[in-house]
Amino acid sequence: MTTCYDPTSYTLNRNGFENIYEDTHIYQTWLDIEAILAKVQIELGIIPKAAGEVIIQHCDIGLLDRDNIIQGYIKTKHPLVPVLNELGRIVGDEAAKYIHYGITTQNIQQTAELYLCKQFNQEFITLIDKMVVNIGELKRRNKDVVIAARTHSRHALPILLNTKFAVWEDELLRCKDILVGSAPGIFQVMMGGAVGGFHTLPEVGPSMQARIAELLEMGEMKIPSRSIRVHMCQYVNNLTLIAQSCAKIAEEVYISSSEEYSEMSEGFSEGQIGSSTMPQKINPALCYGIIGNARILFNLPSTMLNMAVRPFEADGCSNLIIDNSLREANLLTHEIMLKTEALLQDLFIDRAAMQRNLDITQGMISAENVMMVLSKKGLGKAKAHEAVYDIIMRAKKEAISFSEAYIRQPELHAFLSVDEFEKAIAPRSYVGLEYC
Numbered sequence: 001m002t003t004c005y006d007p008t009s010y011t012l013n014r015n016g017f018e019n020i021y022e023d024t025h026i027y028q029t030w031l032d033i034e035a036i037l038a039k040v041q042i043e044l045g046i047i048p049k050a051a052g053e054v055i056i057q058h059c060d061i062g063l064l065d066r067d068n069i070i071q072g073y074i075k076t077k078h079p080l081v082p083v084l085n086e087l088g089r090i091v092g093d094e095a096a097k098y099i100h101y102g103i104t105t106q107n108i109q110q111t112a113e114l115y116l117c118k119q120f121n122q123e124f125i126t127l128i129d130k131m132v133v134n135i136g137e138l139k140r141r142n143k144d145v146v147i148a149a150r151t152h153s154r155h156a157l158p159i160l161l162n163t164k165f166a167v168w169e170d171e172l173l174r175c176k177d178i179l180v181g182s183a184p185g186i187f188q189v190m191m192g193g194a195v196g197g198f199h200t201l202p203e204v205g206p207s208m209q210a211r212i213a214e215l216l217e218m219g220e221m222k223i224p225s226r227s228i229r230v231h232m233c234q235y236v237n238n239l240t241l242i243a244q245s246c247a248k249i250a251e252e253v254y255i256s257s258s259e260e261y262s263e264m265s266e267g268f269s270e271g272q273i274g275s276s277t278m279p280q281k282i283n284p285a286l287c288y289g290i291i292g293n294a295r296i297l298f299n300l301p302s303t304m305l306n307m308a309v310r311p312f313e314a315d316g317c318s319n320l321i322i323d324n325s326l327r328e329a330n331l332l333t334h335e336i337m338l339k340t341e342a343l344l345q346d347l348f349i350d351r352a353a354m355q356r357n358l359d360i361t362q363g364m365i366s367a368e369n370v371m372m373v374l375s376k377k378g379l380g381k382a383k384a385h386e387a388v389y390d391i392i393m394r395a396k397k398e399a400i401s402f403s404e405a406y407i408r409q410p411e412l413h414a415f416l417s418v419d420e421f422e423k424a425i426a427p428r429s430y431v432g433l434e435y436c
Contacts, residue, residue, distance in 0.1 A: 003331045004292045008285050012338040017123060020116060021327050027069070027083055028061040029112045033216070034087070034100060035059035037108075037191075040211045044204050047098040054095035055087070063090055080105045102200040106226045106319065107191050113323050115216060117235060118187040120330040121179055124242060127337040128176045134344035135169045146427050147263070147354045148365055155365045158358060158427035161349070166435035171245040178238050186231045186238075189213040192224025195313040227315070229308035232322055236304050239333040240297055246340040247294035253343065254287040262353040267346025286343045290336050297332040300325050363402040363425030364392055370406075370416070370424045377415040387412060 019025055035056045042052040064086045072082025088096035100108070145161040191209040192198050198205030213220035221228065257265035266284050307321040358365065367388050374384035387409070395405035406412070406421050416424070423429060 002296055002328065003335050004289060004296070005335070006285065006289055008289060008339065008342075009335065012335075012342065014334070014338070015123060017120070017334055020119075021331070024061055024066075026112070027064070029116060030080065030083060030108050031059035031061060031087070033108050033112055033115070033212075034084075036212055036215050037100070037103065037208075038098070040208050040215070041098070041101060043211065044208055046201065046204060046208070047101055051095040051098045054091050055099055058087060058091050058095075078105070080108060102193065102205070103191055104194045106314065107193070107224075109319075109323070110226070111189050111191070111212075111216075111218075113326055114187050114189075114232070115218065117326055117330060118183070118218060120334065121183060121187070121235075124239075124333060124337060125176055125179050127341055128172050128179075128242075131172055131337070131341050131344055132169055134341065134347075135165050135172075138344065138347060138349070139165050142349055142351075145349070145351055145354060146358060146431055148358045148360075155361055157368060158365055158431050160431050160434055161354070163432065163435050168245070168249055171248070172242075175238075175242045175245055178241060182234060182238060184219045186219075186235045188219040188221045188231060189216060190221045190224040190226070192221070196221075196223055196225035196227075198224075225313065226319075227310075227313050229304070229318065229322060232326060233301065233304045233308055236325060236329045237301050239329045240301055242333055243294040243297045243336050246336050247291050249340060250284075250287040250290035250294075250343065253347065254284045254291065257284050257287075261357065262350050263357065264350070265348045266343060267348055286339045289339045290343070293332045293336045297329060297336070300329050300332075358427050361402070363427075364395075366425040366427055366430045367392060367402075369430040370421060373420070373424050374412065374415050379412075379415050 038047065038052040038055040038059075041047040042049050064083070068086045068089070069082045072078075072085055076082055076085075084100050088099055091099070139162045142161045142165075146158050147161045147164065149156045149159040149163075189209055189212050190196075191212055192205065193200055201208060209220050209224060253264050253266065255261065256263040265282075266286050268282060304322060304325050307318045307325075310318045371381075371384045371388045374387065375381045379387065391405045391409055392402065394400075394408070395402050398405070402425060403418075403422065407418055
């Protein structure tokens with residue numbers, strides 16, 4: 001895995017997901033699905049009840065000999081058979097006849113991968129909810145703070161800080177809607193056999209798949225073909241959308257924490273060190289991890305798509321790369337979201353710096369308001385734009401304030417008095433809608 005971990009990673013609560021892709025947990029997930037398969041096959045009369053119950057009782061990785069499994073891998077070079085052989089050994093010859101009955105390896109492994117993705121998906125939804133709560137608290141604490149909005153990295157218009165927070169919130173909630181809405185079509189059971197045609201169980205195969213899906217609380221593939229990869233590619237694409245929303249927040253905090261801005265920064269704790277040689281340094285460490293891991297994740301959709309086009313009914317290269325990409329995408333996204341949640345929880349807002357930066361242009365940030373007032377009072381939009389532009393150019397050329405330059409344009413005072421001008425350039429008077 002290429003997930004980037006750093007010292008801040010030790011502070012994060014992974015909610016039990018830290019070991020999800022260790023061999024023991026993967027084996028247990030396969031066994032859980034084998035147990036559900038046996039349960040359903042008993043219900044449908046596909047296998048004998050006694051044999052099936054023995055299989056179910058022994059689908060516990062703690063009962064299997066790990067050394068036997070490893071030796072099985074060395075011998076068979078097969079990803080699942082050594083686990084099944086070890087299960088067969090402990091259940092006895094009679095029950096072993098009905099292990100993994102009528103299905104193929106990819107049915108278990110792909111279903112297991114998507115079952116684990118489903119668990120991650122719910123975790124990601126929970127983390128979005130936590131981030132939204134954190135943003136709500138930021139909005140509550142900074143209700144009336146006005147900042148300089150920037151377009152193309154330059155001052156644009158004054159807005160409420162809460163407008164920025166509302167944008168972050170809206171993007172995250174859009175991501176949540178995508179995760180929730182796409183789930184039924186992504187997390188699907190596939191039990192169609194070697195090439196998706198239920199060859200070994202043509203009469204009862206579809207009913208078996210439907211019941212397994214019900215017990216796993218997953219969907220089912222209409223055509224359970226191993227060559228269908230759209231839903232898995234879609235899942236990774238969904239995760240990149242979350243990552244870009246988180247990375248956008250981190251990028252803005254990263255830049256805003258520089259001394260030139262000093263508007264927002266990561267929370268600081270006593271003893272935190274930014275450099276081994278520069279004592280003054282406090283670096284945006286959480287932002288590093290968010291931005292860096294997002295960049296890695298952004299490459300995975302193309303990897304998935306390049307493998308999804310492999311031909312015919314199944315392909316081992318596709319299986320290998322796509323399964324690995326799903327795991328990598330989940331771990332990357334989890335790290336990104338945990339760090340973003342922590343960033344938002346302790347985000348420091350420097351109101352004085354925001355006011356200082358807002359005042360840098362001495363009211364020019366509200367030039368649009370002046371233009372619109374002049375326009376409405378009879379000058380018209382085009383002439384008002386030209387007039388305000390000329391005033392600003394004069395102010396810059398002569399190194400005088402916006403107000404002083406306006407005072408020197410008496411022909412405009414009949415439309416907008418100097419006092420009205422001062423009110424028009426006050427940032428708080430022109431912040432747009434309040435998205436609170």
